Amino acid sequence: MVQIPGRVGKSSGVPLSTEKEFEQEIYVTRSEMAGFIRELASAIEAGGRVEVSRDDWKLGVTPMEPLKIEIQYKGNKRELEIQLKLKESP
Numbered sequence: 001m002v003q004i005p006g007r008v009g010k011s012s013g014v015p016l017s018t019e020k021e022f023e024q025e026i027y028v029t030r031s032e033m034a035g036f037i038r039e040l041a042s043a044i045e046a047g048g049r050v051e052v053s054r055d056d057w058k059l060g061v062t063p064m065e066p067l068k069i070e071i072q073y074k075g076n077k078r079e080l081e082i083q084l085k086l087k088e089s090p
Helices: 030-046
Strands: 007-012 023-027 050-054 057-061 068-074 079-085
């Protein structure tokens, strides 16, 4: 299980609901982000269930391939957004 570090920002939804969406912003340092990405990469590479957690919740999926990466660059904001999508195996 990968522990998510950092300070919680905006959120919507309930993390443990299976019928609704959940979204949370978390602010981290460079070091915290790098460590999180390394741990997440190890969990993905190991295969099986990938879980992430905070103090009061835990979410996970058993992803099927192909995994999906979405890249978005907003030039006016000079912001690079990278989304990793892990879809549950049936």
